[in-house]
Amino acid sequence: MYDGGKIIAGLAVFVLLFTFPFWYNIGNAAYTKPKLELPKDAKECVEKTEWMRAEHMQLLNEWRDEAIREGHHTYKNMVTGKVYKKSLTKTCLKCHAQKDKFCDRCHESLSVHPYCWDCHVAPKGDK
Amino acid sequence: MKAIYSLFLVFALVLVALLGAGAGGMHYLFGVIIPYVAVVLFVAGFVMRVIRWGKSPVPFRIPTTCGQEFSLPWIKQNKIDNPSTTWGVILRMFFEIVLFRSLFRNTRVELHDGPKLAYASNKWLWLFALLFHYSFLTIFLRHMRLFTEPVPGFFQALESVDGMLQIGVPSLYLTDVVIVVAATYLFLRRVVIPQVRYVSLPADYFPLFLILGIVLSGIFMRYFVKTDIVSVKELTMGLVTFHPRIPEGVGTIFYIHVFLVSVLLIYFPFSKLMHMGGVFLSPTRNLANNNRMKIHVNPWNYPVKVHTYEAYEDEFREKMVEAGLPVEKPLEQQPENKE
Ligand code: HEM
Numbered sequence: 001m002y003d004g005g006k007i008i009a010g011l012a013v014f015v016l017l018f019t020f021p022f023w024y025n026i027g028n029a030a031y032t033k034p035k036l037e038l039p040k041d042a043k044e045c046v047e048k049t050e051w052m053r054a055e056h057m058q059l060l061n062e063w064r065d066e067a068i069r070e071g072h073h074t075y076k077n078m079v080t081g082k083v084y085k086k087s088l089t090k091t092c093l094k095c096h097a098q099k100d101k102f103c104d105r106c107h108e109s110l111s112v113h114p115y116c117w118d119c120h121v122a123p124k125g126d127k
Numbered sequence: 128m129k130a131i132y133s134l135f136l137v138f139a140l141v142l143v144a145l146l147g148a149g150a151g152g153m154h155y156l157f158g159v160i161i162p163y164v165a166v167v168l169f170v171a172g173f174v175m176r177v178i179r180w181g182k183s184p185v186p187f188r189i190p191t192t193c194g195q196e197f198s199l200p201w202i203k204q205n206k207i208d209n210p211s212t213t214w215g216v217i218l219r220m221f222f223e224i225v226l227f228r229s230l231f232r233n234t235r236v237e238l239h240d241g242p243k244l245a246y247a248s249n250k251w252l253w254l255f256a257l258l259f260h261y262s263f264l265t266i267f268l269r270h271m272r273l274f275t276e277p278v279p280g281f282f283q284a285l286e287s288v289d290g291m292l293q294i295g296v297p298s299l300y301l302t303d304v305v306i307v308v309a310a311t312y313l314f315l316r317r318v319v320i321p322q323v324r325y326v327s328l329p330a331d332y333f334p335l336f337l338i339l340g341i342v343l344s345g346i347f348m349r350y351f352v353k354t355d356i357v358s359v360k361e362l363t364m365g366l367v368t369f370h371p372r373i374p375e376g377v378g379t380i381f382y383i384h385v386f387l388v389s390v391l392l393i394y395f396p397f398s399k400l401m402h403m404g405g406v407f408l409s410p411t412r413n414l415a416n417n418n419r420m421k422i423h424v425n426p427w428n429y430p431v432k433v434h435t436y437e438a439y440e441d442e443f444r445e446k447m448v449e450a451g452l453p454v455e456k457p458l459e460q461q462p463e464n465k466e
Contacts, residue, residue, distance in 0.1 A: 001178070001181045001182050002181065002183075002184065002185045003181070003185075004181060007177065007178070007181040007408070010177075010407060011174055011177055011178070014173070014404070015170060015174065018169075018170060019170070020271070020274075021271065021274035021275060021367040022367050024274075024275055024367075025274075025275065025276065025364070025367055025368050028276060030364075030368060030370060031276050031360070031361065031364035031365070031368065032361075033357055033358075033361055033374075034357070050355070050376060053355045053357065053358075053376065054353040054354055054355045054356075054376075054378075055353050057296045057297050058296065058353065060296060061295065061296035064296075106357055109276065109357070109360065110272060110273075110278075110356055110357065110360055111272040111278040111282065111283050111286060112297075113283070113286070113287060114296075115293050115298070
């Protein structure tokens with residue numbers, strides 16, 4: 001092989017970089033879903049739990065637009081019809097009072113950084 | 128026609144995943160087995176292809192020269208476009224790989240009335256190719272959040288830069304928009320320009336559609352057809368720690384996305400996409416133009432059978448003399464008793 005040394009070295013770098021996730025996690029504890037502190041005084045969320053997991057950001061986005069731009073401040077559960085106020089801090093964080101043990105646990109694990117908290121102030125989680 | 132075949136091929140792939148993982152519920156096959164097979168085939172295929180290239184002989188320097196070569200001291204050499212040293216080659220390769228320098232020289236040929244032939248600079252291909260590749264790289268690196276725990280700061284920083292416009296929720300990534308626009312340009316270029324359409328094959332359209340399919344399914348998953356990303360991370364972390372498992376709640380859209388990615392990985396080593404490895408091995412770029420400075424011995428020279436002039440003359444001297452040709456050694460005086 002011509003310049004065989006250089007080609008093999010290049011390939012080694014390529015394989016090493018591409019398999020990065022396979023060796024980066026060696027030695028770390030096996031990944032488990034983040035442990036969430038669920039509200040004690042409530043049984044259910046504004047919507048079904050599975051739906052909330054996937055869609056809560058979309059829901060919040062809709063709430064924000066509807067509450068601020070259109071002035072609709074009440075949200076009705078799609079199944080039970082239970083009514084909630086469309087508010088980030090006054091609804092979500094009323095039940096999920098400890099943001100750092102609920103929202104943040106998931107978000108940190110997935111490196112999600114909602115910018116909402118640039119303006120909105122989360123309760124201190126002293127409950 | 129070629130474009131439409133390729134498009135339908137990608138649709139068929141989506142359908143396979145839709146039926147297999149969605150309707151058929153074969154989550155383990157589509158979420159674990161196929162991705163593993165794809166990664167193994169990709170790495171092994173890539174390495175084998177590069178080694179096969181490496182084995183081809185390069186006895187002589189064949190760089191394309193795009194500037195003044197090394198010459199007399201008062202003639203200025205173009206050290207990057209016609210390098211004569213290893214450092215020059217390294218610089219040349221760096222600009223080629225990082226900035227697509229040779230695409231920057233892309234030209235357009237036009238025939239005007241007259242007939243007059245005109246050449247014009249054409250930078251669009253360079254621009255969109257650059258945008259496309261850097262978006263792809265950024266998206267690829269951002270995906271590492273699904274494969275690492277804890278997520279290294281570098282990838283988090285990349286995310287916040289990419290999402291800096293903070294449009295919508297989940298916030299819109301710039302690279303998502305750019306890659307769709309750029310890939311669409313690359314496709315339209317092939318159908319709109321007649322000369323390019325003429326040389327375009329399914330092997331050109333298929334990877335474009337496949338990548339567009341991957342990108343669009345990813346965008347769909349992020350912004351429209353949502354799925355539980357925490358479960359997705361459980362799945363992906365299972366893959367990279369070799370404890371594969373299929374958690375509840377991962378949507379079909381995820382399996383479509385991953386199936387298309389697996390197909391891309393498997394297709395990669397067999398296709399023109401190997402230019403990713405090939406660019407490093409292009410002898411027209413990665414060799415110094417020092418043909419006249421160094422002796423380049425053809426290494427597979429076998430001992431050549433030589434027939435020297437002396438031996439030739441010895442063999443044919445009589446005939447040469449007969450024909451009146453000059454000879455170096457005169458014919459030996461034969462005893463003239465032939466009458
Ligand atoms: C060729 C490589 C790939 C490309 C070009 C690609 C492209 C994309 C794009 C453009 C998005 C939209 C959101 C974003 O930009 O982050 C996306 C999202 C996503 N991709 Fe990929 N992808 C690739 C490989 C993978 C692989 C190997 C997996 C997992 C096994 C994966 C899982 C996901 C998931 C879960 C999302 C949704 C993320 C979210 O909702 O925030 N992708 N992909």
